[in-house]
Amino acid sequence: MILNELGIVLVTGVLQGSVYALVALGIVLVHRASGVFNFAQAEFGTVALFGAYAALTLWGWSYPMSLLFGLLLAVAMGLLTERFVIHPLRDHSRVTLLVGTAGVALAVIGLQFWQFNDTLIMSMPKIHDGFYVTPFGAPVSVQQMITVGVLVVVTVSLALFFRSPSGLAIQAAQQEPTAAELVGISVRQVSMATWAIAALLGGLAGVLSGPNTTFTAGFLTFGAGRALLPGFMAAVLAGMKSMPGAVIGGLVVGVVEQLGSLTVFVELPGARAAMLFVFLLGVLLVRPQGLFVGRAVAA
Amino acid sequence: MTTTDETRSIPIVDDLTSEIPPVIDEEFTDESDEVEAFRPSKAGWFARGLVWAVLAWLVFAYPVNFFSPFNVGVSDADTASLAVIFAIVGLSLNVLLGYAGQISLGHQAFVGIGAFTSAYIVTDLKLSFWLAIAIAATFGAVQAAALGAISLRVSGLYFALVTLAYGTFAEEFLFGITALTGGEGGKPAPRPVAFADEYRYYFLCLGFLALVLWLDWRLTRTKAGRGLMALRENPRVASSYGINVKAYIMLAFVVSGLFAGIAGSLLAHHDEVIVGSRFNFQLALIFVLMTVVGGLRDRVGVVIGSVFFALLGSGKLVTMLNLGGFFEGVLGLPTEFVALVVGPILLLLTITKYPGGIGQQVAPIRVWLSGRRFDRHAGAVQEVEVNDVRA
Numbered sequence: 219m220i221l222n223e224l225g226i227v228l229v230t231g232v233l234q235g236s237v238y239a240l241v242a243l244g245i246v247l248v249h250r251a252s253g254v255f256n257f258a259q260a261e262f263g264t265v266a267l268f269g270a271y272a273a274l275t276l277w278g279w280s281y282p283m284s285l286l287f288g289l290l291l292a293v294a295m296g297l298l299t300e301r302f303v304i305h306p307l308r309d310h311s312r313v314t315l316l317v318g319t320a321g322v323a324l325a326v327i328g329l330q331f332w333q334f335n336d337t338l339i340m341s342m343p344k345i346h347d348g349f350y351v352t353p354f355g356a357p358v359s360v361q362q363m364i365t366v367g368v369l370v371v372v373t374v375s376l377a378l379f380f381r382s383p384s385g386l387a388i389q390a391a392q393q394e395p396t397a398a399e400l401v402g403i404s405v406r407q408v409s410m411a412t413w414a415i416a417a418l419l420g421g422l423a424g425v426l427s428g429p430n431t432t433f434t435a436g437f438l439t440f441g442a443g444r445a446l447l448p449g450f451m452a453a454v455l456a457g458m459k460s461m462p463g464a465v466i467g468g469l470v471v472g473v474v475e476q477l478g479s480l481t482v483f484v485e486l487p488g489a490r491a492a493m494l495f496v497f498l499l500g501v502l503l504v505r506p507q508g509l510f511v512g513r514a515v516a517a
Numbered sequence: 518m519t520t521t522d523e524t525r526s527i528p529i530v531d532d533l534t535s536e537i538p539p540v541i542d543e544e545f546t547d548e549s550d551e552v553e554a555f556r557p558s559k560a561g562w563f564a565r566g567l568v569w570a571v572l573a574w575l576v577f578a579y580p581v582n583f584f585s586p587f588n589v590g591v592s593d594a595d596t597a598s599l600a601v602i603f604a605i606v607g608l609s610l611n612v613l614l615g616y617a618g619q620i621s622l623g624h625q626a627f628v629g630i631g632a633f634t635s636a637y638i639v640t641d642l643k644l645s646f647w648l649a650i651a652i653a654a655t656f657g658a659v660q661a662a663a664l665g666a667i668s669l670r671v672s673g674l675y676f677a678l679v680t681l682a683y684g685t686f687a688e689e690f691l692f693g694i695t696a697l698t699g700g701e702g703g704k705p706a707p708r709p710v711a712f713a714d715e716y717r718y719y720f721l722c723l724g725f726l727a728l729v730l731w732l733d734w735r736l737t738r739t740k741a742g743r744g745l746m747a748l749r750e751n752p753r754v755a756s757s758y759g760i761n762v763k764a765y766i767m768l769a770f771v772v773s774g775l776f777a778g779i780a781g782s783l784l785a786h787h788d789e790v791i792v793g794s795r796f797n798f799q800l801a802l803i804f805v806l807m808t809v810v811g812g813l814r815d816r817v818g819v820v821i822g823s824v825f826f827a828l829l830g831s832g833k834l835v836t837m838l839n840l841g842g843f844f845e846g847v848l849g850l851p852t853e854f855v856a857l858v859v860g861p862i863l864l865l866l867t868i869t870k871y872p873g874g875i876g877q878q879v880a881p882i883r884v885w886l887s888g889r890r891f892d893r894h895a896g897a898v899q900e901v902e903v904n905d906v907r908a
Contacts, residue, residue, distance in 0.1 A: 255674045255677060255678070302865070302869075303865060303869070306869045307868065307869060310868070312674055313614075313618065313620050313674070313677075314868055316620060316674060316677055317620070317805060317809055317864070317868060318864075318865065318868055318869075320622070320802055320805065321806070321861045321864040321865050321868070322861070322865070323802070324799075324802045324803075324806065324857065324860065324861040324864075325858070325861030325862060325865070327799070327857060328854060328857030328858035328859075328860070328861060329858065331854045331857055331858075332850050332851070332854050332857075332858055335851055335854065436799070439798070440797060440798040440799060444685075446681075447678075447681055447682055447685060450678050450681070451678070451682075454675065454678065486690070487689065487690060487693025487694060487695070487700075488686070488688070488689025488690035488693045489690070490689075491682075491685045491686045491688070491689035491690050492686055492689075492690040494682060494685070494686070495682045495683060495685070495686035495690075498678065498679065498682045499667065499679065499682075502670075502671045502675055502678075502679065503667070503670055503671070506671065506675065
């Protein structure tokens with residue numbers, strides 16, 4: 219019985235964790251490039267989701283076009299954030315930058331409330347309305363399988379990209395900006411590119427997780443699909459620098475969070491939030507350098 | 518050729534330096550005496566007095582319909598109390614973020630714990646409000662100290678994550694314990710009989726704001742305050758001057774928690790029924806926003822910023838300034854979301870362009886009001902930055 223339950227926890231945890239992993243990848247990328255804790259990362263996802271929602275249900279675009287529009291919107295937001303917040307503040311302390319990204323998140327949430335205040339609770343059709351049933355009896359929708367698939371594709375392509383010449387240029391600029399400038403790499407362009415990629419990853423997390431449930435403004439930051447804190451925790455597990463670590467970290471955090479929904483804790487309110495808090499404290503106090511950073515991993 | 522030219526020019530420089538006339542001391546001291554001796558004229562005093570009177574009227578009389586041509590309703594007095602409570606929260610966050618350089622994204626939990634403690638003591642234990650607010654303040658200080666102890670072990674920005682997780686944990690776990698907080702339905706928190714009236718409650722809040730302002734002022738004027746200032750700039754240098762960095766950071770947490778506890782208790786009895794979902798992450802972001810926009814380390818600025826955001830958030834400011842038509846009609850922006858849209862823009866403007874915040878903007882007026890010459894550049898901050906202690 220308990221084994222069965224743990225099985226369900228594992229499956230749903232990994233499925234939920236793949237969304238966290240996408241967010242965490244973006245956080246790690248940005249942190250490596252700008253040294254910023256990007257609190258707007260999850261909002262990239264919500265922006266993409268709202269863009270896709272507006273295109274699909276309000277303007278009647280086709281599904282692929284809506285997704286594309288949402289993702290482009292997220293990338294545009296990432297570039298704007300870099301241009302108008304991160305770049306002007308590059309010489310300020312990192313807490314100022316953190317407050318800046320939190321401001322970006324809040325600004326976007328405000329815009330969402332403003333533009334979509336007629337229908338406060340929204341929902342969007344899934345890519346495919348199917349259900350698989352796994353051995354443990356946990357319902358797994360096709361949408362969730364697609365999310366996992368996208369995560370795998372993203373991970374592989376990021377790994378390949380960071381071994382290509384332009385990927386290596388990005389890594390060089392992140393590790394040693396001055397030296398990279400000297401060999402002809404534009405640190406400015408690298409920063410823009412990183413923010414664009416991070417925003418794209420956040421956007422993917424948004425458009426893939428949104429259709430699973432109904433959503434409101436601030437969906438991925440503090441709404442029903444809250445992924446900001448778990449994403450950050452996954453990034454912490456990755457030591458804020460390892461990309462594979464971020465992926466594994468996301469899955470681990472997903473499972474840990476799901477442990478809170480075991481029947482043992484049914485009496486406790488908000489057991490998942492408690493799980494996450496205790497887990498984060500444990501990791502930060504015991505192993506602050508992260509769990510999945512054995513050797514100096516580059517990408 | 519060029520090298521010989523340069524060597525030749527050196528004696529000329531020597532000549533120049535020897536020709537500089539000696540500085541006369543008396544002239545300098547005379548000038549500074551003159552600046553010190555500035556006293557406003559009679560008209561100047563009158564103008565200042567008038568502005569003071571208007572300010573006093575605005576704070577003490579206007580919200581409670583005393584000596585006022587406007588008819589301010591009960592709900593407006595209620596909003597005024599809320600604004601005062603927000604000011605206390607702003608000052609609380611200012612101690613952490615401004616003085617100690619520790620960012621807290623879970624400040625709503627600090628306030629919430631104070632609120633529920635107070636509500637529990639008054640409703641379930643049937644004890645007096647005064648005891649409740651004292652215990653709420655203590656509780657706030659204790660939980661802040663616990664979090665501070667963690668903060669000392671966690672380096673730099675990671676602490677921001679701990680506070681974020683703590684806020685969520687408190688909102689969902691602590692405030693969800695039905696026996697203590699009443700769960701979804703909320704916890705009733707009746708006001709003390711003498712202050713049950715909205716107008717009187719406003720003065721109660723004002724009194725506590727005055728107390729908090731006084732404590733805050735005393736904090737910055739003592740050795741502890743200067744120690745905090747030093748360790749924010751550079752903890753290593755500070756500790757080499759014999760400042761106990763850890764103790765002072767703990768002190769900042771305790772003071773901040775104390776203020777937040779008071780604010781929470783006042784908030785609980787202001788709302789009269791307190792619900793856990795009121796203390797969500799959005800509120801924490803608004804708290805950070807109003808403190809930074811108000812101007813870190815600037816008491817007056819933080820108070821004005823907090824009041825501004827409280828009024829903006831409740832939609833009262835828009836109605837007061839008759840901007841409802843502009844926002845709803847022209848922009849299609851409902852009044853309740855004005856704070857969410859305008860606030861972050863102000864925040865980004867503040868940190869990129871005017872790091873001193875509102876405090877910097879009003880500094881010339883403040884200087885003028887305190888009987889000095891009007892100086893447009895007063896309060897210009899050379900190097901105001903949200904510094905990180907251990908980043």
